[in-house]
Amino acid sequence: MTYIRPKFRHPELPENKIGHSISYYEGVLSTLCAGCGHDSISAAIMQACFESNIEPYRLAKMSGIGCSSKAPNYFLGKSHGFNSVHGRMPSVTTGANLGNRDLIYIGVSGDGDSASIGMGQFVHVVRRNLNMVYIVMNNGCYGLTKGQDSATADIGSISKAGSENHFHPIDLVSLALELGAPFVAQSFSGDKTQLVPLIKAAMKHTGFAFINVISPCVTFNNNVGSTKSYDYVREHIDATGTVDFVPPAKEITAEYEEGTVANVTMHDGSLLHLHKLAKGWDPFDRVSAINAVHNALLKGEILTGLLYINEGSTDLHHLLGTTDTPLNAVPQEKLCPGSEMLKKINAEQV
Amino acid sequence: MSDGKVKAKINDLVIRFANVNGTGSASANFLFTKAIFRMGVPVSPKNIFPSNIQGAPTWYEVRVSEKGYLGRRDGIDFMVAMNPQSMKQDVAAVKTGGYIIYDSTKILHDEFIRDDVNYLGIPIMEMCNKEFSDPRQRQLFKNVVYVGALSALLGIEFDAIEKLVSEQFAGKEKLIAPNVKALRLGSDYAKENFKFKLNIRIERRDLVGDSIMIEGNAACGLGAVYAGATVAAWYPITPSTSVVEAFHSYCDEYRVDKETGKKNFAIVQAEDELSAIGMVIGANWNGARSFTATSGPGVSLMSEFLGLAYYAEVPTVLIDVQRTGPSTGLPTRSQQSDIISAAYASHGDTKHVLLFPSTPTECFNMTVDAFDLAEELQTPVIVMSDLDLGMNEHMTAPLTWDDKRKYKRGKVLTAEQLDKIERYGRFLDVDKDGITYRTLPGTHPTKGAFLTRGTSSDEYAGYTEEPEPYVRNMDRLIRKFNTAKNRVPGPEFLQKKNNSDYAVIFFGTSTPPVLEALDMLKEKGIVLDAMRILSFPFNKAIEDFISSHEKVMLVEQNRDAQMRSLLMIEAGIEPGKILSVLSYDGTPVTADNIFKQINAHLAAKVKTKKTN
Numbered sequence: 001m002t003y004i005r006p007k008f009r010h011p012e013l014p015e016n017k018i019g020h021s022i023s024y025y026e027g028v029l030s031t032l033c034a035g036c037g038h039d040s041i042s043a044a045i046m047q048a049c050f051e052s053n054i055e056p057y058r059l060a061k062m063s064g065i066g067c068s069s070k071a072p073n074y075f076l077g078k079s080h081g082f083n084s085v086h087g088r089m090p091s092v093t094t095g096a097n098l099g100n101r102d103l104i105y106i107g108v109s110g111d112g113d114s115a116s117i118g119m120g121q122f123v124h125v126v127r128r129n130l131n132m133v134y135i136v137m138n139n140g141c142y143g144l145t146k147g148q149d150s151a152t153a154d155i156g157s158i159s160k161a162g163s164e165n166h167f168h169p170i171d172l173v174s175l176a177l178e179l180g181a182p183f184v185a186q187s188f189s190g191d192k193t194q195l196v197p198l199i200k201a202a203m204k205h206t207g208f209a210f211i212n213v214i215s216p217c218v219t220f221n222n223n224v225g226s227t228k229s230y231d232y233v234r235e236h237i238d239a240t241g242t243v244d245f246v247p248p249a250k251e252i253t254a255e256y257e258e259g260t261v262a263n264v265t266m267h268d269g270s271l272l273h274l275h276k277l278a279k280g281w282d283p284f285d286r287v288s289a290i291n292a293v294h295n296a297l298l299k300g301e302i303l304t305g306l307l308y309i310n311e312g313s314t315d316l317h318h319l320l321g322t323t324d325t326p327l328n329a330v331p332q333e334k335l336c337p338g339s340e341m342l343k344k345i346n347a348e349q350v
Numbered sequence: 351m352s353d354g355k356v357k358a359k360i361n362d363l364v365i366r367f368a369n370v371n372g373t374g375s376a377s378a379n380f381l382f383t384k385a386i387f388r389m390g391v392p393v394s395p396k397n398i399f400p401s402n403i404q405g406a407p408t409w410y411e412v413r414v415s416e417k418g419y420l421g422r423r424d425g426i427d428f429m430v431a432m433n434p435q436s437m438k439q440d441v442a443a444v445k446t447g448g449y450i451i452y453d454s455t456k457i458l459h460d461e462f463i464r465d466d467v468n469y470l471g472i473p474i475m476e477m478c479n480k481e482f483s484d485p486r487q488r489q490l491f492k493n494v495v496y497v498g499a500l501s502a503l504l505g506i507e508f509d510a511i512e513k514l515v516s517e518q519f520a521g522k523e524k525l526i527a528p529n530v531k532a533l534r535l536g537s538d539y540a541k542e543n544f545k546f547k548l549n550i551r552i553e554r555r556d557l558v559g560d561s562i563m564i565e566g567n568a569a570c571g572l573g574a575v576y577a578g579a580t581v582a583a584w585y586p587i588t589p590s591t592s593v594v595e596a597f598h599s600y601c602d603e604y605r606v607d608k609e610t611g612k613k614n615f616a617i618v619q620a621e622d623e624l625s626a627i628g629m630v631i632g633a634n635w636n637g638a639r640s641f642t643a644t645s646g647p648g649v650s651l652m653s654e655f656l657g658l659a660y661y662a663e664v665p666t667v668l669i670d671v672q673r674t675g676p677s678t679g680l681p682t683r684s685q686q687s688d689i690i691s692a693a694y695a696s697h698g699d700t701k702h703v704l705l706f707p708s709t710p711t712e713c714f715n716m717t718v719d720a721f722d723l724a725e726e727l728q729t730p731v732i733v734m735s736d737l738d739l740g741m742n743e744h745m746t747a748p749l750t751w752d753d754k755r756k757y758k759r760g761k762v763l764t765a766e767q768l769d770k771i772e773r774y775g776r777f778l779d780v781d782k783d784g785i786t787y788r789t790l791p792g793t794h795p796t797k798g799a800f801l802t803r804g805t806s807s808d809e810y811a812g813y814t815e816e817p818e819p820y821v822r823n824m825d826r827l828i829r830k831f832n833t834a835k836n837r838v839p840g841p842e843f844l845q846k847k848n849n850s851d852y853a854v855i856f857f858g859t860s861t862p863p864v865l866e867a868l869d870m871l872k873e874k875g876i877v878l879d880a881m882r883i884l885s886f887p888f889n890k891a892i893e894d895f896i897s898s899h900e901k902v903m904l905v906e907q908n909r910d911a912q913m914r915s916l917l918m919i920e921a922g923i924e925p926g927k928i929l930s931v932l933s934y935d936g937t938p939v940t941a942d943n944i945f946k947q948i949n950a951h952l953a954a955k956v957k958t959k960k961t962n
Binding site (some may be wrong): 028055056057058060061072073077078079080081082083084085088090091092093094095096097098099100102103120121123124128317320321322323324325326327328330332334335336337338339341342343345346349350 | 562575580581612617620621624625628629631658748749789791792793795802803
């Protein structure tokens with residue numbers, strides 16, 4: 001990898017509607033291995049934010065520990081970020097979101113971070129339906145400690161050192177579906193065409209949006225026998241459909257055959273076109289999505305795309321009944337009951 | 351049995367109620383306490399309860415003191431022995447000449463008979479079975495019957511209790527009449543059957559002033575409301591659970607927008623302590639005042655995150671209601687044994703600010719202060735309460751609030767301020783006090799953003815593994831800790847004339863019994879200087895007080911003299927300078943225990959001098 005970022009940017013890079021070119025969405029130079037899938041995902045996040053006309057400072061990047069969790073440093077340098085402790089990104093994001101509901105929260109995690117030490121927090125953040133985008137950069141191994149199997153490593157997968165994994169993998173997508181996540185998607189870091197609209201849709205979605213991205217580890221899990229290598233994934237990938245994201249202002253043209261396209265209206269009026277490819281799968285039916293994922297797993301395939309969406313999802317703030325004003329902006333006058341009230345409280349204690 | 355000629359002791363009494371957990375004795379026992387309080391007599395109850403919901407022995411001990419002593423003292427004058435399971439130890443605990451109230455429906459077994467105490471048998475079960483048909487009422491009202499009998503025996507005003515009953519059941523009026531009936535049953539029985547006068551009496555006084563009675567945990571919860579906390583995340587654990595429960599109920603009352611019905615707060619019962627503190631840190635990172643409450647085992651689980659909050663400099667407020675360790679220890683008993691684990695929670699060189707309240711009033715004030723301090727210092731602040739303080743009602747000064755008080759939000763840069771700064775550095779020590787300027791997410795389109803993390807950063811929040819910036823940062827954190835020494839509340843001095851070469855140091859819930867022990871010493875002609883520690887880091891006044899005495903005797907409720915260790919490490923006090931006065935059996939320390947230990951230290955001193 002290079003250690004010096006070229007300063008040159010083409011002066012005529014296209015700008016989005018709020019006047020920023022893609023370079024505005026960059027972070028610091030990645031220190032991940034050259035060819036790391038995670039860098040591709042970072043690039044997809046940048047592209048999605050650029051295309052969605054998002055002001056980076058209105059977005060918060062959250063992560064735990066691991067190669068994946070280092071990634072927020074490498075995109076959206078103008079956003080605040082929080083690189084917390086191992087597996088506990090969900091709780092920090094929950095608190096952050098409770099404190100200020102007006103930001104967009106993108107949490108980035110790894111398979112070690114989410115499926116092992118952070119499993120409890122992952123499960124509960126789904127359960128609470130926190131309004132956030134939760135991306136797992138899933139490579140089936142621990143990169144930072146040099147290649148140990150993670151809990152998402154497939155049974156029979158061969159590590160770089162040649163040993164076979166004997167344990168059943170935890171399939172985060174199935175788990176998220178079972179737990180009631182209202183937006184569940186799966187993709188491949190090498191498929192930016194699919195990933196970018198998924199991230200855009202996830203950011204627009206109200207409530208918990210989960211994207212599991214198979215992201216090969218070029219250094220420790222890209223060998224023959226690995227089921228998370230580039231070659232293996234390319235050979236076994238199967239898409240549910242393709243996704244188009246249509247911003248609210250754009251004219252919607254129906255060019256698709258009736259019955260193969262599903263339109264999903266997001267809260268701000270933007271639309272998702274889902275072009276269905278997979279048979280026997282209904283993206284609005286959780287059970288159907290669960291079955292589709294299970295059937296693909298049985299065939300040794302990785303089903304990608306937007307697997308399930310609940311358009312009517314709300315979020316944790318709705319469940320708690322919190323005020324529309326971000327809690328960090330509620331003035332003292334509204335928070336402190338004052339001295340007279342305290343006198344009344346005292347009078348109740350005698 | 352007293353014949354009435356003996357001069358009665360007025361308003362000086364320790365009474366213990368021995369009950370079976372889950373039989374509804376708590377509210378009846380509190381009725382007794384509150385009635386005495388309403389009569390203007392200083393009173394202090396302590397729950398001594400098992401880690402069990404039903405069936406195990408539970409005790410409620412009430413100290414009544416004309417002189418205003420609110421700590422425990424040894425010697426039980428009165429035992430209400432309602433638990434056959436603990437009868438033997440309950441009978442044995444009464445001091446000579448004391449009284450035992452028991453249910454005489456069944457004959458008291460020989461093994462429980464002592465010659466040197468007085469027995470007051472009341473056929474409580476028989477009376478309840480006769481008067482009440484509902485089985486639950488028969489059970490519940492047994493407790494009310496003995497409270498009624500006590501009112502007659504001790505001279506507690508029946509009207510006061512009756513009024514309390516109607517207040518307690520306001521809204522459930524149907525329950526008032528049977529409760530009053532049960533009270534009267536007990537009272538009438540005592541009047542008819544015990545025509546002699548006891549040598550202990552309660553008499554109306556005007557000694558409580560404008561005091562209130564409140565639990566420390568409720569005061570902490572209320573403090574968080576007044577401090578403007580908007581996010582609470584917690585995981586239930588005795589004895590801290592009622593902190594957030596109190597916060598919740600006060601928020602429901604004072605923080606719901608009347609027009610929209612929406613809440614100016616968010617409370618999450620997390621899946622565990624790790625998640626609870628994570629949420630608190632996340633919310634504070636975003637500039638919302640947030641807190642959690644836990645006890646020792648929770649502090650252990652939260653330690654990793656506390657280290658992050660320390661190093662990443664995120665304000666965090668934690669109420670630690672300490673209980674008896676180690677491990678699960680005695681989970682429903684009191685101790686002051688999280689001092690070291692709280693002060694240094696987490697790996698690496700980490701130090702946290704601690705506050706030590708002694709009363710519910712201080713629980714309220716220190717909780718409010720904790721939020722200001724946490725934001726001013728951008729660091730975790732831990733309020734070190736304990737079970738005794740948190741879960742018992744205490745007579746305490748009324749809570750006050752200055753409406754002019756504005757929350758101190760610390761060094762948080764606004765967008766306008768950021769505009770004027772050429773290059774913002776998250777960890778630049780601009781003011782040389784170790785406290786740097788933070789920015790909140792979403793403040794400015796292009797300036798002030800940084801990545802918060804637990805790994806080493808340079809002054810501009812850039813990742814670095816270089817030795818120099820790491821050391822610079824660690825040294826600045828110590829500079830900040832030194833700044834904290836002058837921001838935290840200083841010690842409180844008693845008899846500060848430096849008139850003794852030995853002095854007493856104490857903190858937290860040891861305060862009431864220490865004050866009594868000091869008076870006991872005074873009666874013997876020994877006047878000792880004394881100091882109460884209110885916070886950590888230790889400021890200079892604490893060090894000066896210690897160095898100005900030959901030796902100090904440090905009272906603490908743990909085995910390992912943890913505060914002593916902290917003073918040795920952090921204030922450089924020589925080990926030989928601090929003599930320990932320790933108590934760690936899980937029950938709140940008594941004045942007599944402190945008195946004896948101090949006396950032993952003083953006797954050893956005299957002996958040493960003579961030998962010399």
